[in-house]
Amino acid sequence: MLVHVNSRSNVVSIAADACSVSVTDADRVAAVQRALPSEECVQNLAHVFGLLADPGRLRLISALLEGGEMCVCDLAAATGQSMSAASHALRLLRADRVVKVRRAGRMAYYRLADSHVRMLFDLAITHVGHEDGEHGDG
Amino acid sequence: MLVHVNSRSNVVSIAADACSVSVTDADRVAAVQRALPSEECVQNLAHVFGLLADPGRLRLISALLEGGEMCVCDLAAATGQSMSAASHALRLLRADRVVKVRRAGRMAYYRLADSHVRMLFDLAITHVGHEDGEHGDG
DNA sequence: TACACATATGAGCAATCGTTCAATCGTTTC
C-alpha cells in the first residue's frame, strides 16, 4: 500500500483541479478521491448547510419546529426580524424544500417540509454543546 | 389561545429586535419565542453549519471520513485544492474542534474529532438525495 | 551552517451574503 512519491522533485498531480501538489501516499490519495461524493453532490451539500448557516434562518426553523405552522408576520415577530427579511429567508428555505407554504387568502402559512432538518438541527446542537433546547415536542 | 392583535393599527412589538411587526397570534408568538435557543446557541449553530457550507471543506471532511488520518499535502491532492487553501480550511475546522491534528516531525496529520460530523454529513446527504456515498466504512 | 521541505499564516482582492428600502402583487374590507 505504500508508494512513496515524495522523494525530491517527484511531484505527482492527481486531480485535474490540483496544480501539482506533492503526495506522500498516492494509493491512499487515489482511493480517497474515488470515494469522494460527486461534485454535484458536494455542491448540494454545501448549499444545504449554507442554508442553515444563518442565525435568522436558524431561528425561523427553530420557530417552526416549535410552532408547527405559522404565518410570515408571526414568524418575523417570533424570530426578531423584519417581515421583508423573514420573507427573503423563507424564500430560500422554500427553494430548497426545507419549508412548505400553504396560502389562505392573503396569509401564507409556513411549515417544515421534512424531518431531516430537525435531526440536523438537534445533532448540531449536540455538537456545539447546548445549554438550551426547548424545542422538544412542540 | 386566540388573542387577535391584528385589528388595524393595533401593532404589538414582541422582540426587542423586531421593529414593531404586527402579530396574529400573540400567545403562540410568545411561546415560540420562549422556546427558541439562546442567542449564543443560535450563533454557534450557525457557525458550525457555516463550516460545512463550503465544497472544499466538505471534501476535506469526506476525505477524512474515508481516509482516516491524512497529512495536509495528501488532503490537498485528494480534495483538489492548493496546500495553502487546504491549510486555511483545516485551520477553521480545527478551531471548532471538527478535526484534530497530530504532529510528527514536519508533517501534520489530521483526523476527524467527533462522530457528530459524520452523522451530520450522512443526514444531509439523505436530504439532498444522494446519487453517491462511498464513505461507508473506510 | 545552509538548504529543502511540510505546514502555517497575513494581506489583499473578487465574489457572495444578508439586510434594508422601496415598490409591487393579490386579497379583503369599506
Added chain:
DNA sequence: GAAACGATTGAACGATTGCTCATATGTGTA
C-alpha cells in the same frame, strides 16, 4: 373603486467569505 393589509420581490450597500500570493516557522538532511 379605493384603501388597508400580508406577503413578495428587486436593487443597493456593507459585511463576510474563500481564494491566491508571498512570507514565516519549524523540522530533517547534507
